[in-house]
Amino acid sequence: xxxxxxxxxxxxxxxxxxxxxxxxxxxxxxxxxxxxxxxxxxxxxxxxxxxxxxxxxxxxxxxxxxxxxxxxxxxxxxxxxxxxxxxxxxxxxxxxxxxxxxxxxxxxxxxxx
Amino acid sequence: xxxxxxxxxxxxxxxxxxxxxxxxxxxxxxxxxxxxxxxxxxxxxxxxxxxxxxxxxxxxxxxxxxxxxxxxxxxxxxxxxxxxxxxxxxxxxxxxxxxxxxxxxxxxxxxxxx
Numbered sequence: 001x002x003x004x005x006x007x008x009x010x011x012x013x014x015x016x017x018x019x020x021x022x023x024x025x026x027x028x029x030x031x032x033x034x035x036x037x038x039x040x041x042x043x044x045x046x047x048x049x050x051x052x053x054x055x056x057x058x059x060x061x062x063x064x065x066x067x068x069x070x071x072x073x074x075x076x077x078x079x080x081x082x083x084x085x086x087x088x089x090x091x092x093x094x095x096x097x098x099x100x101x102x103x104x105x106x107x108x109x110x111x112x113x
Numbered sequence: 114x115x116x117x118x119x120x121x122x123x124x125x126x127x128x129x130x131x132x133x134x135x136x137x138x139x140x141x142x143x144x145x146x147x148x149x150x151x152x153x154x155x156x157x158x159x160x161x162x163x164x165x166x167x168x169x170x171x172x173x174x175x176x177x178x179x180x181x182x183x184x185x186x187x188x189x190x191x192x193x194x195x196x197x198x199x200x201x202x203x204x205x206x207x208x209x210x211x212x213x214x215x216x217x218x219x220x221x222x223x224x225x226x227x
Contacts, residue, residue: 032213041220042220043205043221044156044203046215100146100169103156
């Protein structure tokens with residue numbers, strides 16, 4: 001119940017295309033869903049996050065879509081650029097208290113010029 | 114730069130040995146987290162400390178231990194090392210207790226066990 005399942009494992013997109021990464025969770029107590037971006041040799045860094053009271057959140061070219069009934073959420077990267085090439089992790093946690101952030105397995109995105 | 118400092122960046126050791134990984138959190142952050150990243154397991158939560166006390170525990174092996182000192186830096190001790198312990202170990206910090214706040218990750222300590 002603590003798992004977050006992420007797909008695909010890897011993704012190749014052409015420059016200007018849309019990158020879509022999906023995640024699913026089981027624990028209905030999760031109420032905070034961030035996405036982290038990790039470049040080679042660096043630690044993960046927060047990209048965008050959403051709470052289940054909204055179905056979509058957009059920041060620039062990055063959008064999170066959230067489907068509470070299906071217990072799924074996804075990251076859309078519009079107009080993908082070579083600089084977006086990185087590993088993306090979805091995560092989930094229960095806000096409040098001492099609650100750990102559970103990460104998905106990661107998606108390695110390559111945007112080809 | 115996240116403000117989280119981890120040392121050493123790289124470490125090569127032999128099976129059966131013991132190593133200590135060190136983490137200095139961002140200034141003002143009270144929570145420190147340790148994560149293990151391996152190729153086939155993604156980011157696995159190990160343990161969280163808040164203001165010196167252990168607050169949450171994940172899949173941390175009994176051979177591993179951690180602590181957070183009064184100056185808020187943290188150390189992760191790995192003993193009786195096995196080949197499978199080879200991984201990237203990340204430290205992260207946050208201002209609050211976690212769960213709904215941003216975690217700031219260091220650049221990791223890459224451990225290779227030969």
